[in-house]
Amino acid sequence: MTAAPIGARRMWPLRAAVLTYLALLVGLPVGYLFYNAFSSGFGAFWRAVTQPAAVSALWLSAKIALVVVPVNTVVGIGAALLLARRRFVGRRFLDLTFDVPIAVSPIIIGLALLLAYAPLGSWFGPWLARHGIMAIFSPTGIALASMAVSLPYVLRSVVPVLVEVGETQEAAARTLGAGAWRRFFTITLPAIRWGVLYGVTLTLARTLGEFGAVLVVSGNQSKTQTMTLWIANEWEQNYNELSSFAGAVVLASISIVVLVVLSILRSREKRLHVDIA
Amino acid sequence: MSISLDQVTKRFGVTFGVEDVTTEIPSGALTAILGPSGAGKSTLLRLIGGLVTPDAGRISIDGEDVTDVDPRHRNIGFCFQNYAPFRHMTVAKNVAYGLKVRHRPRAEIAARVTEMLELVRLSDLAGRYPAQLSGGELQRMALARALAIEPRVLLLDEPFGALDAQVRGELRTWIKELHDAVHVTTVLVTHDQNEAMEIADNLLVLNEGRVAQVGTPTELYDHPASEFVLRFLGPSTTLDGQAVRPHDLEVVGPTEGTPAVVTEVATLGFEIRVSLRLDDGQELWAQMSRAQFQALAIGVGDRVGLRRRPGAAARPAQAAPDAATTTSTDGAPVTTPDDQGRALTR
Numbered sequence: 001m002t003a004a005p006i007g008a009r010r011m012w013p014l015r016a017a018v019l020t021y022l023a024l025l026v027g028l029p030v031g032y033l034f035y036n037a038f039s040s041g042f043g044a045f046w047r048a049v050t051q052p053a054a055v056s057a058l059w060l061s062a063k064i065a066l067v068v069v070p071v072n073t074v075v076g077i078g079a080a081l082l083l084a085r086r087r088f089v090g091r092r093f094l095d096l097t098f099d100v101p102i103a104v105s106p107i108i109i110g111l112a113l114l115l116a117y118a119p120l121g122s123w124f125g126p127w128l129a130r131h132g133i134m135a136i137f138s139p140t141g142i143a144l145a146s147m148a149v150s151l152p153y154v155l156r157s158v159v160p161v162l163v164e165v166g167e168t169q170e171a172a173a174r175t176l177g178a179g180a181w182r183r184f185f186t187i188t189l190p191a192i193r194w195g196v197l198y199g200v201t202l203t204l205a206r207t208l209g210e211f212g213a214v215l216v217v218s219g220n221q222s223k224t225q226t227m228t229l230w231i232a233n234e235w236e237q238n239y240n241e242l243s244s245f246a247g248a249v250v251l252a253s254i255s256i257v258v259l260v261v262l263s264i265l266r267s268r269e270k271r272l273h274v275d276i277a
Numbered sequence: 278m279s280i281s282l283d284q285v286t287k288r289f290g291v292t293f294g295v296e297d298v299t300t301e302i303p304s305g306a307l308t309a310i311l312g313p314s315g316a317g318k319s320t321l322l323r324l325i326g327g328l329v330t331p332d333a334g335r336i337s338i339d340g341e342d343v344t345d346v347d348p349r350h351r352n353i354g355f356c357f358q359n360y361a362p363f364r365h366m367t368v369a370k371n372v373a374y375g376l377k378v379r380h381r382p383r384a385e386i387a388a389r390v391t392e393m394l395e396l397v398r399l400s401d402l403a404g405r406y407p408a409q410l411s412g413g414e415l416q417r418m419a420l421a422r423a424l425a426i427e428p429r430v431l432l433l434d435e436p437f438g439a440l441d442a443q444v445r446g447e448l449r450t451w452i453k454e455l456h457d458a459v460h461v462t463t464v465l466v467t468h469d470q471n472e473a474m475e476i477a478d479n480l481l482v483l484n485e486g487r488v489a490q491v492g493t494p495t496e497l498y499d500h501p502a503s504e505f506v507l508r509f510l511g512p513s514t515t516l517d518g519q520a521v522r523p524h525d526l527e528v529v530g531p532t533e534g535t536p537a538v539v540t541e542v543a544t545l546g547f548e549i550r551v552s553l554r555l556d557d558g559q560e561l562w563a564q565m566s567r568a569q570f571q572a573l574a575i576g577v578g579d580r581v582g583l584r585r586r587p588g589a590a591a592r593p594a595q596a597a598p599d600a601a602t603t604t605s606t607d608g609a610p611v612t613t614p615d616d617q618g619r620a621l622t623r
Contacts, residue, residue: 169362171328172422174349175326175353175423176349177375182378187363191364
């Protein structure tokens with residue numbers, strides 16, 4: 001009793017409330033989902049997730065993520081450096097613009113992309129189509145939509161770290177003879193790495209999980225069916241509950257594994273360097 | 278390696294800029310840039326280091342014009358006010374950084390790092406991370422990192438600013454010793470005139486971005502070029518329109534000198550501070566040893582005469598500071614450099 005922090009006793013109702021809330025919103029539904037996915041046995045689960053449509057959907061999702069995550073990481077870090085380190089005309093406008101994709105509904109992003117890039121009756125679509133590029137109703141369109149909706153995550157995770165770290169380490173490296181790229185890779189990037197990794201995790205999660213914007217630009221063909229679209233399709237069109245549950249479990253597991261790996265890496269890093277907050 | 282500045286100007290808003298600075302910083306010496314806050318001391322250091330580009334004027338190091346040379350090619354050692362440790366690197370890696378950038382052979386880097394860590398007495402902490410070091414240790418690591426590249430000049434921005442009094446004193450002595458051992462042209466910025474007088478071979482006093490005076494500590498103390506320099510380099514008071522030092526005031530019999538009344542006597546260890554009021558109401562104070570005070574046999578309310586010691590440094594006072602700024606309520610004179618600086622810049 002004596003070792004308990006002051007107020008610990010008074011904290012338990014709050015703790016119980018938070019846990020109940022989490023259980024009702026996340027724990028129970030997700031747990032029930034996992035339970036249902038395996039209700040007909042592991043064999044049925046395995047057959048559901050290894051059917052060709054499921055595998056190709058998962059593969060498409062992976063390919064989209066492989067493009068979107070690196071691109072948005074590079075763009076996010078670049079934009080973060082610009083916003084945190086430079087003062088220029090239009091800086092606040094740029095800052096706000098980056099948040100638009102997550103401030104508005106994904107369906108709006110999807111429709112806007114459709115309007116701009118659809119092969120018929122859009123601004124750039126017909127021109128692109130003449131050059132053999134199908135910007136919409138294609139994996140390219142899905143990548144575009146995923147990039148748009150996951151645009152600000154790296155930026156928003158990195159800017160506060162950059163501001164906190166400050167510029168003197170870079171200035172010190174400069175006086176020691178380091179050029180701009182060397183300063184970036186040996187000083188700046190290691191200093192912001194946790195911000196970057198956190199942003200990458202969020203970008204990956206959003207890209208794998210995006211439904212609304214992708215739905216609009218996919219045109220609902222089998223070659224443009226991502227994992228989320230396949231799950232929804234199995235549920236709504238094919239009335240195949242087990243497939244949709246199994247697919248959902250696979251998708252959820254990927255995200256959970258990524259989060260757990262990040263947290264393990266981080267706690268190990270904390271033990272090695274006491275300075276990492 | 279000498280540093281010369283020729284009509285260097287850098288303007289920011291109202292403060293922190295430097296205006297038309299022309300000076301020569303001698304090779305091998307330890308020079309302190311001294312001045313009140315906002316006088317442009319750090320800006321001057323950053324101009325030499327290349328971290329700030331001048332609006333006008335030329336800067337050369339060892340005869341080479343470096344005005345347009347990127348700091349990475351100036352070959353200078355710069356120690357930042359907050360030490361700027363590379364937080365994700367060990368002490369040894371921090372020190373090795375500049376050498377790695379220069380693509381020196383691995384064995385040479387290792388040898389140089391060992392040598393530097395011995396020099397700054399951090400050999401035992403080579404494998405630690407900056408977060409595990411104290412302020413004084415970080416400062417020494419920053420010095421080793423800057424010195425490892427064998428810089429032409431060493432620039433230190435407020436090297437003792439963030440340390441507590443005891444560490445400050447130790448490090449001050451140590452930097453002096455280090456400079457005697459390494460003999461690299463060193464420029465340090467400080468707002469503490471005692472620190473500068475103790476450690477530096479040369480002082481460069483800045484006031485509102487302009488050079489107020491350059492010279493050895495003794496030259497500046499004995500022959501201040503202006504009232505500002507006199508007041509900045511230690512306690513001061515005003516008698517007969519002249520800024521003087523309180524220990525240069527002689528208390529004599531009431532028939533000699535300027536008549537005054539003793540208003541307060543404060544004993545501060547071995548020193549006595551005698552507060553006085555002139556007939557026109559101006560307050561001032563004199564400082565003397567206990568023996569001198571006892572020989573005078575004066576007390577509060579006594580009428581005395583005041584005069585300046587022969588040969589004492591004195592400069593015409595622009596405006597006699599009012600009573601409130603020369604003497605605080607407890608009788609202790611308020612003469613910190615910053616206060617003086619601000620009073621004069623108003």
